[in-house]
Amino acid sequence: MREAVRTPLLALGVLLALTGASAWLSRVPLHGWETALALAIAVVKAAVVALVFMRLWRRRGTGAVALLSAAAMVAILVAFMAADIVTRTGLVPVGEGNEVGAPGRR
């Protein structure tokens, strides 16, 4: 019974601490590492939510398979989009009033 309250509270404490750390680090110049660090902390927090709150730590099985499959699909999608952006930089002119999605304006 005590465990039913203690474990989520502990996870909540970790999540709030990570939130504070992320907010504080966003105010510190990290020479280009701000984005990677903010997203890395978000991934750790999401993992804590999945493992403790969503009980993947206790119930590994079909739920974990579904979540990992979705994560893999999203990773593939984002990776191919990133590859597209990186390899066609010369094809998309970027400038004032000429951006993608709003041709000729803003």
Added chain:
Amino acid sequence: MPPPAADGTGAPGAAAGHFADLAQQEHAARLGMWIFIASEALLFGALFGLYGAYRAAYPDAFREGVGHNPMWMGTLNTGLLLLSSGAAAIAENLLEHRRRRASLGLLAVVLALGTAFLAIKGVEYASHVREGILPGGAGPFFDEHPRAGLAMFFTLYYVMTGLHALHVIVGLAAMAWFAWWIASGRQRPEHAYRLGVATLYWHFVDMVWLFLWPMFYLMGGGGGS
């Protein structure tokens, strides 16, 4: 007249007729929610990819956009959603331990925190609208700040946080329904897992915000620049 329980307990309503027992029914319900969550992850994943693509194309405009969003509101909302997720997880555990009233109280906390999240989001949207920041690059703000890509940042901001807010509303409706279900006394101890299925969705909504928060409020390049 409901069919007799197929789990051998003879308890009416213990398990639906097409399940062998309650354990199988619970497994099917949780798996169904997990598959739904996976499809939702793909929906948001596509939007995250879009954000990444435009951020790569317009890094300075996106930093300027992040710097313009009220960080304290985003941070406060992150805390509210995390607290609500923790409360939902404990409410589920307590219901399994047959602590009905305590579980109900925590569900009320979840509802209050979720509503506060939406209220803060509403204040934030209203503030942006007053400044002339509207989706699609509409509004006088973009005439005063003609940087390329800024309109795209705020369009994505409205679309992604708005879609997330819709999910919060759906989650709150589900939580309210379960609170009513427990309060009405119709909830049976062996059906406590149903609240667990709903809280899975609520935790997912929280998880999505964990990424939206840095994307729209933190990643401004240090010092909020």
